[in-house]
Amino acid sequence: AAGVIQSPRHLIKEKRETATLKCYPIPRHDTVYWYQQGPGQDPQFLISFYEKMQSDKGSIPDRFSAQQFSDYHSELNMSSLELGDSALYFCASSLRGTAYEQYFGPGTRLTVT
Amino acid sequence: GEDVEQSLFLSVREGDSSVINCTYTDSSSTYLYWYKQEPGAGLQLLTYIFSNMDMKQDQRLTVLLNKKDKHLSLRIADTQTGDSAIYFCAESIRTGRRALTFGSGTRLQVQP
Numbered sequence: 001a002a003g004v005i006q007s008p009r010h011l012i013k014e015k016r017e018t019a020t021l022k023c024y025p026i027p028r029h030d031t032v033y034w035y036q037q038g039p040g041q042d043p044q045f046l047i048s049f050y051e052k053m054q055s056d057k058g059s060i061p062d063r064f065s066a067q068q069f070s071d072y073h074s075e076l077n078m079s080s081l082e083l084g085d086s087a088l089y090f091c092a093s094s095l096r097g098t099a100y101e102q103y104f105g106p107g108t109r110l111t112v113t
Numbered sequence: 114g115e116d117v118e119q120s121l122f123l124s125v126r127e128g129d130s131s132v133i134n135c136t137y138t139d140s141s142s143t144y145l146y147w148y149k150q151e152p153g154a155g156l157q158l159l160t161y162i163f164s165n166m167d168m169k170q171d172q173r174l175t176v177l178l179n180k181k182d183k184h185l186s187l188r189i190a191d192t193q194t195g196d197s198a199i200y201f202c203a204e205s206i207r208t209g210r211r212a213l214t215f216g217s218g219t220r221l222q223v224q225p
Contacts, residue, residue, distance in 0.1 A: 033212060033213075035213075041217075042201060042215035042216060042217050042218055043156065043201070043213075043215050044215075045212040045213060045214070048212055056212050058212055090155060090156060092156075092213075094211075100143075100144040100161060100163075100205060100211060101158065101161070102158065102211070102213060103158060104148075104155045104156040104157070104158070105155055106154065106155040107154075107155050
């Protein structure tokens, strides 16, 4: 079965640079969620989109923005990167009618040096 | 997460049963989940339970929910070395798009 795809899988950036993470949800899933997992920590919800509109917002810094496109893929844009942004970024997707079933991608590991 | 608490570590012998516990604070939780994370890997949805249920069984996994005490447990029968991973409890507390709030995770170590 098709899963959530994230790219790139690994990314190394320097402080103050920008990064763009991409997420391709499971086919027919219309809702995308972004989570951030710091080293040794639990995943923290950042933001979610349903039908290309932002539906919920968590602890996403103002330096980050995200959007969902007409093909339902989503991008997380991160600017003015800080060392503390180094983390595993997960995307999850669900289908509106079964929003309780969120399926996670493999994550993008971002390292800021 | 501070709203969902788990013990940090559990060690069992192969073939024994494992019980991982979780407590949550928000009484408006509608769904409660168990996710598995292996080293360097993503989060695998193991099972979930709706808040109006007491128990759910799925092969080797049994989930028990005590809504009064806000306590959730995951029992893994006949634990195997491949079950070694971090197990996260999570709750869905918002209506709408159901962002998840995770616990801090329990590291399960299975000794051969």
